[in-house]
Amino acid sequence: MEVSNSCSSFSSSSVDSTKPSPSESSVNLSLSLTFPSTSPQREAKQDWPPIKSRLRDTLKGRRLIRRGNDTSLFVKVYMEGVPIGRKLDLCAFSGYESLLENLSHMFDTSIICGNRDRKHHVLTYEDKDGDWMMVGDIPWDMFLETVRRLKITRPERY
Amino acid sequence: MGLRFPPKVLEHILSFIDSNEDRNSVSLVCKSWFETERKTRKRVFVGNCYAVSPAAVTRRFPEMRSLTLKGKPHFADYNLVPDGWGGYAWPWIEAMAAKSSSLEEIRMKRMVVTDECLEKIAASFKDFKVLVLTSCEGFSTDGIAAIAATCRNLRVLELRECIVEDLGGDWLSYFPESSTSLVSLDFSCLDSEVKISDLERLVSRSPNLKSLKLNPAVTLDGLVSLLRCAPQLTELGTGSFAAQLKPEAFSKLSEAFSNCKQLQSLSGLWDVLPEYLPALYSVCPGLTSLNLSYATVRMPDLVELLRRCSKLQKLWVMDLIEDKGLEAVASYCKELRELRVFPSEPDLDATNIPLTEQGLVFVSKGCRKLESVLYFCVQFTNAALFTIARKRPNLKCFRLCVIEPFAPDYKTNEPLDKGFKAIAEGCRDLRRLSVSGLLSDKAFKYIGKHAKKVRMLSIAFAGDSDLMLHHLLSGCQSLKKLEIRDCPFGDTALLEHAAKLETMRSLWMSSCFVSFGACKLLSQKMPRLNVEVIDEHPPESRPESSPVERIYIYRTVAGPRMDTPEFVWTIHKNPENGVSHLAIK
Numbered sequence: 241m242e243v244s245n246s247c248s249s250f251s252s253s254s255v256d257s258t259k260p261s262p263s264e265s266s267v268n269l270s271l272s273l274t275f276p277s278t279s280p281q282r283e284a285k286q287d288w289p290p291i292k293s294r295l296r297d298t299l300k301g302r303r304l305i306r307r308g309n310d311t312s313l314f315v316k317v318y319m320e321g322v323p324i325g326r327k328l329d330l331c332a333f334s335g336y337e338s339l340l341e342n343l344s345h346m347f348d349t350s351i352i353c354g355n356r357d358r359k360h361h362v363l364t365y366e367d368k369d370g371d372w373m374m375v376g377d378i379p380w381d382m383f384l385e386t387v388r389r390l391k392i393t394r395p396e397r398y
Numbered sequence: 399m400g401l402r403f404p405p406k407v408l409e410h411i412l413s414f415i416d417s418n419e420d421r422n423s424v425s426l427v428c429k430s431w432f433e434t435e436r437k438t439r440k441r442v443f444v445g446n447c448y449a450v451s452p453a454a455v456t457r458r459f460p461e462m463r464s465l466t467l468k469g470k471p472h473f474a475d476y477n478l479v480p481d482g483w484g485g486y487a488w489p490w491i492e493a494m495a496a497k498s499s500s501l502e503e504i505r506m507k508r509m510v511v512t513d514e515c516l517e518k519i520a521a522s523f524k525d526f527k528v529l530v531l532t533s534c535e536g537f538s539t540d541g542i543a544a545i546a547a548t549c550r551n552l553r554v555l556e557l558r559e560c561i562v563e564d565l566g567g568d569w570l571s572y573f574p575e576s577s578t579s580l581v582s583l584d585f586s587c588l589d590s591e592v593k594i595s596d597l598e599r600l601v602s603r604s605p606n607l608k609s610l611k612l613n614p615a616v617t618l619d620g621l622v623s624l625l626r627c628a629p630q631l632t633e634l635g636t637g638s639f640a641a642q643l644k645p646e647a648f649s650k651l652s653e654a655f656s657n658c659k660q661l662q663s664l665s666g667l668w669d670v671l672p673e674y675l676p677a678l679y680s681v682c683p684g685l686t687s688l689n690l691s692y693a694t695v696r697m698p699d700l701v702e703l704l705r706r707c708s709k710l711q712k713l714w715v716m717d718l719i720e721d722k723g724l725e726a727v728a729s730y731c732k733e734l735r736e737l738r739v740f741p742s743e744p745d746l747d748a749t750n751i752p753l754t755e756q757g758l759v760f761v762s763k764g765c766r767k768l769e770s771v772l773y774f775c776v777q778f779t780n781a782a783l784f785t786i787a788r789k790r791p792n793l794k795c796f797r798l799c800v801i802e803p804f805a806p807d808y809k810t811n812e813p814l815d816k817g818f819k820a821i822a823e824g825c826r827d828l829r830r831l832s833v834s835g836l837l838s839d840k841a842f843k844y845i846g847k848h849a850k851k852v853r854m855l856s857i858a859f860a861g862d863s864d865l866m867l868h869h870l871l872s873g874c875q876s877l878k879k880l881e882i883r884d885c886p887f888g889d890t891a892l893l894e895h896a897a898k899l900e901t902m903r904s905l906w907m908s909s910c911f912v913s914f915g916a917c918k919l920l921s922q923k924m925p926r927l928n929v930e931v932i933d934e935h936p937p938e939s940r941p942e943s944s945p946v947e948r949i950y951i952y953r954t955v956a957g958p959r960m961d962t963p964e965f966v967w968t969i970h971k972n973p974e975n976g977v978s979h980l981a982i983k
Binding site: 286287288289290291292293294295296298299 | 473475476477478533559587668691692740741742743744774799801803858
């Protein structure tokens with residue numbers, strides 16, 4: 241079993257100085273064990289960073305930051321395949337149409353909501369449960385409450 | 399020398415000794431001192447409810463008036479301990495009720511308290527005065543109602559961050575009209591709305607009320623009328639601070655606050671609109687404690703508030719304060735002793751928040767009395783740690799959470815070993831330390847060697863091998879509580895330093911590499927340690943060398959506990975048979 245092998249390699253190398261390179265092995269192991277955002281089996285309950293549930297819940301429910309009468313909601317936007325993302329204030333848009341228009345302009349390509357096809361990039365978003373969803377199914381206001389980040393998928397290639 | 403102190407003389411001397419550490423020492427001198435001490439101890443502290451049995455405690459301290467109990471391990475606060483692990487208050491309350499009815503104060507932290515417990519307290523202790531429940535769960539507002547209704551001399555009722563089944567706001571109306579003794583009421587963790595008129599009447603007839611912490615359901619209007627009834631408050635937790643912007647509302651609020659001339663501590667402030675902050679300006683000069691951790695106030699509104707708080711000793715705030723806000727704190731809040739900075743975006747990379755290590759450096763330089771720090775930051779540097787250690791050798795509590803696991807010094811790409819070495823070496827009085835970021839075994843060698851007074855140490859995502867644990871357990875002479883998660887070691891160091899574990903209250907390790915085999919060996923070697931394996935899957939279903947999910951080890955004179963749930967495996971010790979017979983529950 242993967243885990244017990246790693247375990248024995250650690251305990252056998254425990255007291256000598258020829259240990260595996262520090263961060264690499266620790267990273268691999270921890271990632272497979274519990275690393276919060278990368279483990280797909282991660283439960284809804286989060287345990288990192290170590291803040292109490294009450295604070296975590298309050299923050300989750302309050303992602304719109306009010307500044308006087310204006311609100312702003314900055315989310316990250318990534319184009320699949322491009323490592324550097326952008327940040328966008330969703331409150332600057334009146335709805336999905338203006339969002340798509342703006343994104344298409346920003347990334348210089350046509351982006352749509354809806355099913356993936358060969359031609360268009362499709363816009364998806366990560367919701368507050370950590371699931372990736374198609375943009376456009378729910379009312380705009382509800383979308384603002386639940387969206388955490390955006391991803392523009394590549395056109396399908398068959 | 400046959401001289402003996404007459405017990406009455408000793409009793410008199412002991413009446414001046416409050417600290418339990420001192421009383422514990424007194425009780426070790428000889429049998430007669432033990433007897434006199436135990437008969438005069440009024441305040442009893444049990445740091446781990448499973449370290450000793452309720453019967454033993456109630457038997458030993460017949461004059462007990464105040465009991466403080468702690469249950470679950472600290473990491474339960476961060477969802478690392480599965481529900482149902484334990485920490486039940488009932489056996490304690492039952493034992494105390496059976497022994498005597500003169501108990502007056504109960505304080506519990508991280509325990510499971512049911513409505514039955516609360517009803518039993520109300521029914522059994524005639525002069526019950528103080529109930530403080532911190533991070534507890536298992537009860538409903540019905541239990542609170544029982545306490546309110548029956549405890550005629552209730553002075554303190556505080557529910558701090560508890561998980562309560564909220565059946566509505568009626569519980570408040572159970573305080574009888576004759577109840578006038580309240581000094582402190584904290585229901586900030588409840589959700590339901592209480593009747594403001596009931597609350598106003600309660601507050602009006604409680605002349606000794608000094609501390610009032612409301613829940614978010616109390617509106618600004620409600621707050622205004624309550625402040626009018628209780629201008630003598632020294633501690634206030636507001637309800638929700640969100641409201642429509644109305645000029646009359648603002649001036650009423652402002653006036654209400656300006657009449658509270660004794661206010662020293664302010665918290666709550668949920669959803670506060672920046673426009674309403676000026677209503678607080680009148681109390682700022684007198685504030686010693688300000689908790690803004692639920693207030694998403696940004697710069698520069700924060701500075702406008704904080705620059706008026708020249709007497710501030712304790713500040714809890716979100717990272718929205720940014721480096722420049724902390725620079726302002728360093729210049730205006732010269733009395734600051736405690737700073738906590740929480741992450742406003744814990745689930746995302748907070749790279750857009752301009753809070754860096756520099757913020758903490760400013761405060762360390764400017765606030766001479768700073769002794770307690772909790773700081774969440776995306777990344778850190780050794781240089782910052784050097785400066786903090788050099789400027790603030792008087793630090794007693796240093797908890798740094800570098801949110802990015804394994805993040806090295808972002809300027810030099812080195813581990814943060816040297817930085818934490820500086821902290822351990824420089825801050826001689828350090829009692830509590832939490833480390834994070836990229837750390838090799840070396841860091842723990844330094845900590846083990848230099849952190850002589852550290853009693854509680856928290857570690858996450860660190861170290862390279864068993865050497866790390868070896869360094870800690872062979873050093874850290876004052877270590878009482880060690881909690882570790884996601885570190886790559888286990889068996890060897892643990893078994894080698896088994897004796898050390900009996901000098902500590904507890905050790906928690908989760909997602910490390912402790913094998914079930916080692917747990918068995920340890921348990922067998924150390925009869926007065928409870929070794930609990932907390933794992934979804936039965937340990938026998940895997941090879942003995944494979945790691946278990948979590949272990950919790952604590953010293954105890956009560957033996958293995960009998961209330962473990964299915965996922966907690968304790969190893970029964972059988973001294974007669976030694977190695978051969980180990981039963982596992």
